[in-house]
Amino acid sequence: MTNCPPGTAHKLPSAHxxxxxxxxxxxxxxxxxxxxSFPYMAFLLIQSLEGLGVCGGFLVREDxxxxxxxxxxxxxxVTLGAHNIQRRERTQQHIxxxxxxxxxxxxxxxxxxxxxxxxxxxxxxxxxxxxxVALPQGSKKLQPGASCTVAGWGRVSQSRGTNxxxxxxxxxxxxxxxxxxxxxxxxxxQICVGNPRERKSAFRGDSGGPLVCNNVAQGIVSYGSIxxxxxxxxxxxxxxxxxxxRTMRCLAP
Numbered sequence: 001m002t003n004c005p006p007g008t009a010h011k012l013p014s015a016h017x018x019x020x021x022x023x024x025x026x027x028x029x030x031x032x033x034x035x036x037s038f039p040y041m042a043f044l045l046i047q048s049l050e051g052l053g054v055c056g057g058f059l060v061r062e063d064x065x066x067x068x069x070x071x072x073x074x075x076x077x078v079t080l081g082a083h084n085i086q087r088r089e090r091t092q093q094h095i096x097x098x099x100x101x102x103x104x105x106x107x108x109x110x111x112x113x114x115x116x117x118x119x120x121x122x123x124x125x126x127x128x129x130x131x132x133v134a135l136p137q138g139s140k141k142l143q144p145g146a147s148c149t150v151a152g153w154g155r156v157s158q159s160r161g162t163n164x165x166x167x168x169x170x171x172x173x174x175x176x177x178x179x180x181x182x183x184x185x186x187x188x189x190q191i192c193v194g195n196p197r198e199r200k201s202a203f204r205g206d207s208g209g210p211l212v213c214n215n216v217a218q219g220i221v222s223y224g225s226i227x228x229x230x231x232x233x234x235x236x237x238x239x240x241x242x243x244x245x246r247t248m249r250c251l252a253p
Contacts (some may be wrong), residue, residue, distance in 0.1 A: 029200030030168030035083040040133035056209030056220035062123040067208030069106040081129035086163040091129035110184035136238040144171040152206030182220035194230025201230040
């Protein structure tokens with residue numbers, strides 16, 4: 001790891017934990033996704049001091065998954081190619097995380113710089129159900145009004161869960177809608193997403209999943225209001241592209 005860019009690198013043990021009987025939680029106002037129509041989606045099962053938790057993530061190279069910084073644990077197991085996380089589908093690939101690299105300026109109190117790279121212990125095999133998603137190129141900023149998709153597993157209301165991948169279409173909002181709601185919103189490194197007049201949002205256990213606009217991952221589910229009402233705050237991937245590229249280059253096999 002000589003000459004690597006700054007980042008809190010956590011080398012994780014290879015212990016495997018079963019993904020059965022746990023719910024990621026929740027896409028609100030969405031619908032079941034067509035099976036394997038989001039081949040970059042990753043389901044993360046996280047072991048921490050508090051017990052088992054779940055997050056979303058997404059494959060950005062055969063050996064790297066991108067997720068939220070607050071999804072760190074002592075061990076992380078990644079499932080790729082899944083539609084129903086309670087079933088052993090033939091399309092699924094289960095890979096443990098070798099190293100978790102959280103952004104060096106991540107702040108757990110206000111969720112600033114909420115981004116983390118996961119280096120997989122072995123490379124994912126590309127297939128119709130497993131392939132990376134594109135990341136932003138250039139400096140053109142995502143504009144308010146853009147229609148994007150968020151996907152995740154888990155609860156679809158306060159009382160109802162599901163184990164199949166859900167998707168929801170959300171619109172990017174003007175920054176003021178989030179700065180009015182959230183004290184620490186930062187328009188340079190975060191995106192405001194979800195029309196307050198629509199009961200559609202990503203929430204809690206969807207953390208770490210991607211906001212995909214025109215087939216490019218532009219955001220990462222970070223945080224929202226306690227009751228899940230929109231808008232919600234996403235990490236702006238474009239702002240972190242230099243760090244992402246340097247880190248992946250440095251840790252190349």
